[in-house]
Amino acid sequence: MDLDLARELAVTNESKIVLYVIDGLGGLPHPDTGRSELEAADTPHLDRLAAEGICGLTVPVGTGITPGSGPGHLALFGYDPYRYQVGRGVLEALGIDFDLQPQDVAARGNFCTVDGAGRVTDRRAGRISTDTCTELCDLLREIKLPKVDLFVEPVREHRFLLVLRAPGLDGRLSETDPQRLGVEPPLVRALAPEAKGTASPANKFIEEAKRILADHYPANMLLLRGFSKHPSFPHFEDVFRMRAAAVAVYPMYRGLAKLVGMTVLPTGVTLEDELETLQKHWEEFDFFFLHYKRPDAAGEDGDFEGKMGALEAADAVIPALREMHSDVLMVAGDHSTPSALAAHSWHPVPFVLHSAWCRPDRTEEFNELACTAGSLGTFPATDVMPLAMAHARRLTKYGA
Amino acid sequence: MDLDLARELAVTNESKIVLYVIDGLGGLPHPDTGRSELEAADTPHLDRLAAEGICGLTVPVGTGITPGSGPGHLALFGYDPYRYQVGRGVLEALGIDFDLQPQDVAARGNFCTVDGAGRVTDRRAGRISTDTCTELCDLLREIKLPKVDLFVEPVREHRFLLVLRAPGLDGRLSETDPQRLGVEPPLVRALAPEAKGTASPANKFIEEAKRILADHYPANMLLLRGFSKHPSFPHFEDVFRMRAAAVAVYPMYRGLAKLVGMTVLPTGVTLEDELETLQKHWEEFDFFFLHYKRPDAAGEDGDFEGKMGALEAADAVIPALREMHSDVLMVAGDHSTPSALAAHSWHPVPFVLHSAWCRPDRTEEFNELACTAGSLGTFPATDVMPLAMAHARRLTKYGA
Numbered sequence: 009m010d011l012d013l014a015r016e017l018a019v020t021n022e023s024k025i026v027l028y029v030i031d032g033l034g035g036l037p038h039p040d041t042g043r044s045e046l047e048a049a050d051t052p053h054l055d056r057l058a059a060e061g062i063c064g065l066t067v068p069v070g071t072g073i074t075p076g077s078g079p080g081h082l083a084l085f086g087y088d089p090y091r092y093q094v095g096r097g098v099l100e101a102l103g104i105d106f107d108l109q110p111q112d113v114a115a116r117g118n119f120c121t122v123d124g125a126g127r128v129t130d131r132r133a134g135r136i137s138t139d140t141c142t143e144l145c146d147l148l149r150e151i152k153l154p155k156v157d158l159f160v161e162p163v164r165e166h167r168f169l170l171v172l173r174a175p176g177l178d179g180r181l182s183e184t185d186p187q188r189l190g191v192e193p194p195l196v197r198a199l200a201p202e203a204k205g206t207a208s209p210a211n212k213f214i215e216e217a218k219r220i221l222a223d224h225y226p227a228n229m230l231l232l233r234g235f236s237k238h239p240s241f242p243h244f245e246d247v248f249r250m251r252a253a254a255v256a257v258y259p260m261y262r263g264l265a266k267l268v269g270m271t272v273l274p275t276g277v278t279l280e281d282e283l284e285t286l287q288k289h290w291e292e293f294d295f296f297f298l299h300y301k302r303p304d305a306a307g308e309d310g311d312f313e314g315k316m317g318a319l320e321a322a323d324a325v326i327p328a329l330r331e332m333h334s335d336v337l338m339v340a341g342d343h344s345t346p347s348a349l350a351a352h353s354w355h356p357v358p359f360v361l362h363s364a365w366c367r368p369d370r371t372e373e374f375n376e377l378a379c380t381a382g383s384l385g386t387f388p389a390t391d392v393m394p395l396a397m398a399h400a401r402r403l404t405k406y407g408a
Numbered sequence: 409m410d411l412d413l414a415r416e417l418a419v420t421n422e423s424k425i426v427l428y429v430i431d432g433l434g435g436l437p438h439p440d441t442g443r444s445e446l447e448a449a450d451t452p453h454l455d456r457l458a459a460e461g462i463c464g465l466t467v468p469v470g471t472g473i474t475p476g477s478g479p480g481h482l483a484l485f486g487y488d489p490y491r492y493q494v495g496r497g498v499l500e501a502l503g504i505d506f507d508l509q510p511q512d513v514a515a516r517g518n519f520c521t522v523d524g525a526g527r528v529t530d531r532r533a534g535r536i537s538t539d540t541c542t543e544l545c546d547l548l549r550e551i552k553l554p555k556v557d558l559f560v561e562p563v564r565e566h567r568f569l570l571v572l573r574a575p576g577l578d579g580r581l582s583e584t585d586p587q588r589l590g591v592e593p594p595l596v597r598a599l600a601p602e603a604k605g606t607a608s609p610a611n612k613f614i615e616e617a618k619r620i621l622a623d624h625y626p627a628n629m630l631l632l633r634g635f636s637k638h639p640s641f642p643h644f645e646d647v648f649r650m651r652a653a654a655v656a657v658y659p660m661y662r663g664l665a666k667l668v669g670m671t672v673l674p675t676g677v678t679l680e681d682e683l684e685t686l687q688k689h690w691e692e693f694d695f696f697f698l699h700y701k702r703p704d705a706a707g708e709d710g711d712f713e714g715k716m717g718a719l720e721a722a723d724a725v726i727p728a729l730r731e732m733h734s735d736v737l738m739v740a741g742d743h744s745t746p747s748a749l750a751a752h753s754w755h756p757v758p759f760v761l762h763s764a765w766c767r768p769d770r771t772e773e774f775n776e777l778a779c780t781a782g783s784l785g786t787f788p789a790t791d792v793m794p795l796a797m798a799h800a801r802r803l804t805k806y807g808a
Contacts, residue, residue: 009470013490017473365748367436367444367755367776383780387471394472398754405752406469407476407489408499408516408634 009394011247014086018249023335023400026296029084030322032304033341034357034376036348038312045312045347046358046375049319053326054339054374061362063371064384066392068343074354080342081264085244086393095179095236100169102263104161108238113177113206116234117168118185119144119227126192131185132166133227141168144227151216156209170232172210178203181210183233193231243269248397253289255282256299265297283325290332307345315347336363336399340392356386363399409794411647414486418649423735423800426696429484430722432704433741434757434776436748438712445747446758446775449716453726454739454774461762463771464784466792468743474754480742481664485644486793495579495636500569502663504561508638513577513606516634517568519544519627526592531585532566533627541568544627551616556609570632572610578603581610583633593631643669648797653689655682656699665697683725690732707745715747736763736799740792756786763799
């Protein structure tokens with residue numbers, strides 16, 4: 009559903025909706041047992057929810073497409089991830105809780121290695137430690153640019169965040185990562201006439217950085233990509249006419265929720281803390297986005313058993329969630345993260361919706377194979393919000 | 409399928425297609441039994457049709473969207489209900505069989521109550537009786553507008569139809585229903601410069617009506633919305649190259665069929681009458697739209713058993729329909745109307761297509777759950793016509 013149509017059809021009532029996102033939820037069978045993480049894990053509460061609700065598999069972005077966290081979450085929030093794009097620099101800023109201002113231009117930086125002729129020999133500078141990255145960022149902060157404030161923040165290993173702050177900056181700039189070895193990083197070019205005044209301080213920064221880093225082999229140069237400004241998206245609360253709260257531990261997910269205009273609640277770091285936060289603010293909001301990170305982290309580590317354990321922990325809070333008697337309770341994932349791939353993947357993601365108004369299907373368990381036979385079928389993740397709104401009776405009739 | 413593509417691929421032959429629309433077909437389980445209206449009803453002929461044909465569930469407009477009758481039927485006729493919109497005023501005119509002319513601008517009217525300061529206190533005037541509505545419409549017909557003919561027709565309770573007729577009128581006008589209480593109804597504004605000449609007679613009508621209605625508390629004022637002209641849609645018969653007939657009892661559905669250019673056959677009021685009409689005109693047409701209203705009406709009344717009975721009546725005519733040996737026989741609904749909601753709903757709608765050329769699936773019964781497992785899956789209602797045309801061998805190859 010187009011956001012304009014959602015805005016047109018949305019009505020308010022007393023109902024409450026919970027969207028519980030289990031990051032990296034979907035998986036693949038273990039080669040020895042033929043059972044996926046979800047199939048192998050003991051998840052009785054999710055199974056019961058599946059038996060009582062309606063199931064399906066979400067396609068986060070498109071068939072065959074492996075989503076990053078940004079598109080994966082935006083789709084669940086109802087935002088077409090092709091249309092609502094978040095630049096890599098902005099995502100990096102969200103991921104470290106950097107307070108990005110509307111005028112800022114952010115870029116993702118990589119420390120890299122260059123040879124005597126300035127040609128890139130390692131695009132990641134041998135993956136230097138995060139400590140080294142932090143020291144180098146401190147050095148780069150000394151750079152002064154005329155009329156532009158500069159922020160350089162370490163992220164992890166060879167990755168850092170660069171933010172330029174001044175009125176009138178424009179993010180339409182080419183990247184300096186040549187994406188291959190043996191060539192010199194190109195200068196930043198303006199991709200629109202309005203961005204010329206931003207290309208020049210960016211190149212000035214690179215020039216100064218090159219001089220400062222020269223003696224810091226293997227991190228003797230840097231590459232910049234994903235120049236972008238904080239996008240201005242339609243507000244979730246305006247579109248869906250709900251007061252919306254996000255409960256998430258990691259900055260990236262808090263940032264994505266903030267990007268669409270949700271209120272981000274302060275919370276402790278365990279799933280139990282998150283649940284307590286949700287309970288505490290229950291009366292103040294209509295919609296809750298609850299994020300649980302561990303299954304994705306274990307999947308990324310290729311840790312099948314770790315992911316099983318994380319899924320069992322995700323399951324354990326379902327009774328408490330059900331006791332809150334939301335009108336709609338959904339369990340979803342932003343993408344699959346099969347331990348077998350140790351990475352995000354393109355595989356559709358198990359989904360269940362529970363409400364008094366769902367027309368039951370035959371699904372008895374919550375896993376990849378069982379959800380394939382659910383009545384929702386395999387469907388775009390952007391349909392999750394229309395489904396939630398419909399079952400909460402928050403959408404009026406289309407046409408007379 | 410886009411209508412332009414349909415027009416390009418459509419070929420003619422001797423085949424006949426019947427689209428039997430059971431209004432409000434889909435339902436929800438009864439809380440006591442867990443069985444839907446269709447599951448509880450005894451529908452042996454529909455079950456046999458499902459066993460011999462192919463099944464699925466149609467999505468009338470979009471996931472989570474509850475369709476009105478207009479979009480629900482247009483989708484079944486192959487017209488994208490986002491693209492082909494019918495104004496509320498025009499639908500109201502269709503619904504009472506008013507003979508709308510191409511130059512007319514129609515609006516839906518509500519009698520309402522205002523206080524001494526002209527502020528709306530009840531947007532429906534306490535739902536006055538249809539008789540009172542008829543008397544008030546008679547009074548409003550006395551209003552004379554310079555150069556514009558005026559029609560005021562009672563619809564039901566507080567609702568009436570206003571039609572302005574004159575050359576050069578334009579329907580792009582704002583509505584006067586403030587959608588909330590305690591404020592004065594605004595004047596009609598032109599939403600396009602071309603509509604200025606229509607706003608002024610509309611406001612003149614309102615001014616006169618206010619004076620006439622002043623002593624008729626609670627119906628002492630009126631609100632107008634959905635100003636619209638008869639839309640000009642591609643002709644069904646041109647697009648699909650079939651002579652098309654509609655057999656429907658209620659004016660709204662006859663009107664929708666007329667809107668796309670079908671020939672509307674005069675018919676009696678029972679389903680048996682409708683069937684007889686269809687049989688009588690069998691040789692004259694290639695495509696038949698047969699509409700049966702009762703299941704929707706019972707669903708809207710929240711009458712589970714009444715809907716069961718209506719579905720059994722719908723089932724009873726299937727043998728007679730099959731005896732006509734159409735090349736394609738389809739049973740569809742324009743939307744679901746679960747008795748549990750006593751309203752139209754967003755739930756997908758059972759569908760079956762029977763023809764010599766369908767590849768059989770495993771469906772053995774005709775109901776919501778069984779159709780979930782049908783080979784057509786859950787699919788857009790706009791695919792119904794392409795499916796019908798294909799199975800009638802009326803679509804030529806795409807590309808060489």
